[in-house]
Amino acid sequence: MILVPSTGWKMSLKMSAVSCTSSASEKSMPPTLFIVGHIMWKASLLFSLVLLSFAGAELKRLNRAHANEILRVGFATKMNDGAMEEGERLIYELTNPWHSNYAKYLTVEEANKLFVDRHAVEKTSSFLKENGMSHVIEGNVLWVRASVKSLNGLLNTKFYHYAKGAASNIRADRYDIPHELREHVLHVFGVVHHPVSPRWIAPLNPIISAPSSGSVGPDDLQKLYGVPDKLINNSNIGTMVLGYRGGYLPEDLFNFFQHFNSSLASTGYNFPAKKMGPDYTTLCRSIDCGEPTLDMQYSMAMAPGVTTTLFNSEGDPFAEMITYLAYNDSGVQVTTVSLGFGDQGQSYYEHWCNYTLVAALRGISYFCASGDAGGVEDDCNARHNYPVECQWVIAVGGTQGPESGKKEEAWFAGGVGTSVWAPMPSWQVPWASQYFNSKSNAIVPAKANTSLAYRWYPDVAAVASSLPLYQNGTLRGGVGGTSFASPIFAGIISSINHYRDINGIPPVGYLPLVISHIINQTGVSPLYDVNSGASQSSNCVASFPAARNWDAATGFGSPNWAGLYKALVTDVIAARTSSSSSTSSTTSTTSTTDASTTDASTTDASTADTSTTDTVSSSHSSVPTIIETTGGASSMMICGGQLLLSSCLCLILFV
Secondary structure, rough: OOOOOOOOOOOOOOOOEEOOOOOOOHHHHHHHHHHHHHHHHHHHHHHHHHHHHHOOOOOOOEEEEOOOOEEEEEEEEEEEHHHHHHHHHHHHHOOOOOOOOOOOOHHHHHHHHHHHHHHHHHHHHHHHHHHHOOEEEEOOOOEEEEEEEHHHHHHHEEEEEEEOOEEEEEEEEOOOOOOHHHHOOOEEEOOOOOOHHHHOOOOOOOOOOOOOOOOOOOHHHHHHHOOOOOOOOOOOOOOEEEEOOOOOOHHHHHHHHOOOOOHHHHHHOOOOOOEEEEOOHHHHOOOOOHHHHHHHHHHHHHHOOEEEEEOOOOOOOHHHHHHHOOOOOOOOOEEOOOOOOOOHHHHHHHHHHHHHHHHHOOOOOOEEEOOOOOOOOOOEEEEEOOOOOOOOOOEEEEEHHHOOOOEEEEEEOOOEEEEEEEOOOOOOHHHHHHHHOHHHHOOOOOOOOOOOOOOEOOEEEEEEEOOOEEEEEEEEEEEEEEHHHHHHHHHHHHHHHHHHHHOOOOOOOOHHHHHHHHHHHHEEEEEEOOEEEEEEOOOOEEEEEEEOEEOOOOOOOOOOOHHHHHHHHHHHHHHHHHHHOOOOOOOOOOOOOOOOOOOOOOHHHHHHHHHHHOOOOOOOOOOOOEOOOOOOOOOOOOOOOOOOEEEEEEEEOOO
């Protein structure tokens, strides 16, 4: 997250500034203006580094951890042979609306059977019990709470207190897997990882730039993307936000919803928000909890009424949350992460990423901010950010323009990059090949690795420039970053999931592959194709421009609620109804209905209570009229005004 001060240059040290609304494409502005802006950006980057340095940027090892202090670590055991290969085969079937296995996600039992090497888990469990260590098993990982003294001996290491600014942690420099477990355990989470500071776990690469001309609130986003501001009641859908030792103040959520006249305002302080793990509410009155606060505010505003849970943990939150989602019936279908972890080593990345595939096979959409520092490093090589390098994460880039009353274009600071270890998934190869081989996309750094061997991100994008945030009793204007884009997109998918659920359809799941299948099959994208602007580098006079279809700056594009609803709700119901009709003499209509009767049952629109009809205007297109039946779980159907936007259509101006 990055901050543009609404007045003057006052700012939080941790949430340093942001957003320039001029185009990042060199071809779209006069050379002199581009050079001046480029110099200003470089200067602002230097200034932000000074700020971070001033705030205590160096990680320092302090004293030895006390023998009786308690830590939480995770023993990651090996997976079954061939499990990952089978999982990757399955994900292509489960995300294809035209496949017979579409959305038939794995149960917890099926995920355990496919991925978990029971022998390795049992051997590890027995060893831990013999050493007096109680533990909880989640799939392949055994989570242990034990004293520093016990873990020092077990892992042949020494734990220390580390600090970086106000953040602190207990970690070791190294560890050994016990000899008895080396055949079974591949990695231990929470021992050598230091996600404690801006470089590791704060807003990704904050920068400072000139204030923008306006602000885009949640009400504006609903109009822009056609999201209905209808309070969802009694939903079975859940969203999860990664807090990482942070929380939110209930009064900030209350004031945010009241100020922007959200339908959640009617709930008062009874909005559907929960907390899991340690509660940091009190601490948020004295430290910066901006990241979890904005995640909660924007994901909830885009899916008003869907229960949103803030996840915190005692150990490694990234690893703990993903194993919890992958191997439990949590009631969560969508998660959003606006934080990143730094260079933890390939072993960490690969094992963490494997569990993300398991979660995707369970139907979970894992959204994550792509970063806020453009597309290349200062040496002109392609940028790398974690965890978005994992090919099963849905990386969300940024757009700008609506804050200035213009159409969406790629955000100049949107995180773009490639992995150095995660292979490019086969679905991405034709899209990336088309993009990087196009002469119209020639503005890429000469040194950048544009190999098709590794995964590229982002996958999608949303507004990341000049958004308001209510924090510690104050409404801040001009905040920006993909930290906002991720919860915006996640909330919209949670909204879509609600309407899938009440019609008996499982959740959306791994969205990029779903979108790829839909475009390949129909030639029409359910998203808005952002095809102008560019993600700009800092020192390099180069960029990754947006382009038609998939591009390295915005992926497949920004949310189109009506398009997503049609492709992922209406069309799925129609296909199921058609399939049912082909095997039954019963004639069915094609309108949607409450899932309490049957998966593909329907109701005539003429019988719906039109007194609950709302029409929502959009900046992109006309939005479908929404009709909800009264009583019980509400249903929804497209009655008119639906625009089938092909990927070549440009976006209508934000007004």
